[in-house]
Amino acid sequence: MLSLLFACIAFIFHSHGMEYFSATSDLSRAVEVGEQLATEIGAYIELEENRLNRLRKVAERLSTQKLRPSPNTDPEEYYGNPVTAYLAVRQLTHNRRDELLRLLEGYSDQFEDSGDGSLAADLHRLAAARSRAEQRANMLPGDADLSGAADGLLLLQNTYKMQAENLANGIILGNLTGPTLSAAQCLHLGQRAYELADFVRAEEWFRAAYTRLRKEQEEERSAQEGGRGKRSSGDEPSKPTVSSDVQPTSVQILDYLAYALGRQRRYAEALNITKILLEEDPLDSRNRENAEFYRTRIEMGEGIIGPAPKPTTLSKFEEETQIYQALCRGEQVFPPPPVNSVYCHHTVPHPYYLIGPVKEEILFPDPKMVMWHDAIHPNEIRRIQELASPKFRRATVKNPVTGVLENAFYRTSKTAWLPDSMDEVTHRMNQRITALTGLNMETAEDLQVSNYGIGGYYAPHFDFGRKREKDIFEKRNGNRIATIIFYMTEPKLGGSTAFNRLGAVVPPLRGSAGFWYNLMPSGEGDLRTRHVACPVLFGSKWVLNVWFHERGQEFIRPCELEQGPIEEDDGF
Template sequence: MVPLFLLFYLNVQSITADSFTSLVHLQQSIDAESDIVSYINTYVRAEFDRLAQLEGLAVELADHHKLLKKGNTERHLSNPVNAFLLTRQMHDLVSDSVDLIESKSQGNTVKYMQSTESLRSRLPSKDDMDGAVLALLRLQDTYSLNTSQLSDSNLGLSSPADEAPPLSGDDCFKIGQTAFLMDDFYHSVLWFQTALEKYEMLDGSLQWVQRKLTSTFDYLNFSLYKQGNIERAISIATRWTEIAPGAQPGTDNLYHYRNELNETGRLYDPYNLPPLQNQQLVTGFAATQEFKKYTKLCQGQQLPKSSRNSKQLVCKYRPIQFSYFPSEEEELHLEPRLVYIHRIISDREIQVVQALAKPKLDRSGVFATNAATPLGGIKTHTRVSKSAWLGDEEDETIALLSRRFARVTGLTVGTAESLQVLNYGIGGHYEPHCDFARPDNPNVFDHGVGNRIATLILYLTDVEKGGATVFPRLEAAVWPLKGGAAFWYNLDENGALDERTLHGACPVLAGYKWVCNKWFHESGNEFTRPCPASS
């Protein structure tokens, strides 16, 4: 659309050029005076309206900021719905303000754009918006939450003060639209239906409500059709054409659906629609039995093997070399051995680690099965967190922790990797994987240190809901407990890859999750964990 001020400029140019050469043309200029007045008035009204909208955005943002500052912002954002709403609101408010201000004079536009440019790196982008939606969908699937629970922000948190406000129809529409654009019609059906329910609670006689209904009908009818619900697609398309008779796509869809239904020999009965079909299409690892075990373990279910195994597990104190205090170990699995070590890091040390890591946090990556993997790995939705690396030389606390880890595990840290610190965001997770390098990816680690022989994961925070480290093949789960750590060997005593150590980080449903990884390598540990005599 051409801006109003440009229309005004173009019209002025067209009536003044060469008008002085002819009284007729000059007369036409005089006659056009009323048009000029009309254009100016239209422009002024549009400007007042634009400025009023801009002022409204400023008031809305100020009120929201005051509300956030009154409470505990960290606790507020630990709720994934609150985090999603803040991401969406900040993204939309800035986008709306830019859209409004870009229509102003060129000088003010440039000035505003320059002043906001430095903020853009600190504000949610479109990718952030899409990521927040994917996080909610991941939480919905992993923890079997129905759409009503999520849209009503009913996560069953321990404190009512931590609950988020219900999602609006627009919020639900945005989630459905994001799923739709990824051809995820399973989720788009769920969320467009919820959006429709919320819009139907509004005054349907208002034009802006009708526009929202029309948009929802547009997406929902096709989503239903793609999921095999042709009668229900006809029902929605019919409502679409009733509320917007001139909507050609709705008319075309209705014609197509009816023809297709006639070919099946079925009759359309608006009062007796078939049950909703909405099967979720899962492929790859998500379709395996191991992934199903992963999901059940994330939900806190106890599987048969873990139930049998638990009868033989014990908690014990184990002496530590050069230390007056023994290690408090809790066995979680016997073969391969998986233990939880209590109170391995203090609150003060946790604060130091977090303070050192925060300025360095960057999106975590994964290693591909080829030598072309870039430094830091490949960014992917299978791993959603930010990480930083801390070497012993950076702070005495890090060096002290490394020495403690060596005493507790009995392994040398001379060839170990730097301490990796991770912070998980909305729905942050890491799908099941093994920590060792496979033969087809030998260049992941530095030459001469060998493979990752063992893993130590430290939990720097308690997590209110979700966030467990689960082992599908062992049917075991480790729940985050601040100050503790999980330890296991990735290789067996002969140095072979132990595929049973497949593990994943469950999505964080509520709360903050900070962890550290310390990976030990084969080199230097030949005598700390020698091969069995029979090998």
């Protein structure tokens, strides 16, 4: 940068062409020009320092040292904390690419070289640094990632019945803790809940934001007064708060809170908060109109006091959501199967297991669901993760109308497909799956590896194609007759596979594999196998799936003499 500055000075002097050396009368003018130039250089330096200070702040915010795990902590487990993951995404997303690039454009390549090559070298280094920064800026999380991280946290809060105030204070569930959230971060989560029309959850977060703001302001006052109000040495240390956000005002938070209450038809409460806002600014036309709207509704006898009562009737989708969320929380929703029908034993499904029988657990008798323990080994898990990671893409679902694969908000994970021939481990896994299930792998799909993100889940679904769907399976190898799922990691909380029409739950135990048939022996879809991948609350979830198809299984799982139940259109 010094070379650039000297080039500017040389340019200014030479452009005047005054030849001061030839007449003493012009020296006073030269001194005056020098003083003016010194002033201009000072102004330039001040602007440049401001730009560099802003750039330093961006670099400081981008640094995730406060959110990095300790050297002995597994990064996946560390970022498996949903609050930590949300904060990491927010911290990286909050620094806009355009802002960064504008700050990096504090130089020009229009100057001629000063003769020794130093200017050209500086320009080359600056251009290279800017190019590298631009490439990395494009790799940072975007607004969609931030919305997805917030959505994941809100989903976890809803599924596992967590209070916003607890999450803001770093209490996740039980003895699991995480970083605390700032007022700005609570406000953002409330805004996202509002955008999703979840006004009850939005209210929670706006109230948490207001509480956090008052606490932050009190801490700032204490610090300004010379440290009064600090904790004694015997108190517990505070949980870390990571925030690079601009602190909101109480007016901003209360404004959102009033809207959230109004959308719940809690007009009296919304009016009280709007009155507080009008005390701050009596001439605010929007708040005056809102206050009048709330008064009119109250005079008409509309609205409610306090949270809305639970609805007496639910849609089938709302009822299904309540059931699967309860199962994901570990609640007993259905009567358990007979005790003698669920048990553990050793079995030999293939001669390969004569020496070391398989540890089989019957999870549910009808339809039969089993779990095989120690079905995949740690070294195989590591290798499969290595193979899958570079191939990961956002998981898709098949549109039942068009048959096109597309992203969906109700399936949040990344997947990769690994063919049999890809590696010795993938070939070995296919052989083992054949030995465990006895099914023909010739028409089975490739190994699918999935890794779930923040609050990652897959809403209730069938693995088989419905009759009314535009089903590509029928054109090739038939429908998906069976599913096997290997759990390669074990989340601390969440991540089970729950069958919401049976009450059966397959726990995500590391190294285990769950197996069930999706079709009746007749080939009709078994509607009882509708299931959900429960949201991952804490930890990392990696699974490996294989779906078997009908072709090739005719003599392995033949039709029965009686047809059995017919698949009905249940609207799902």
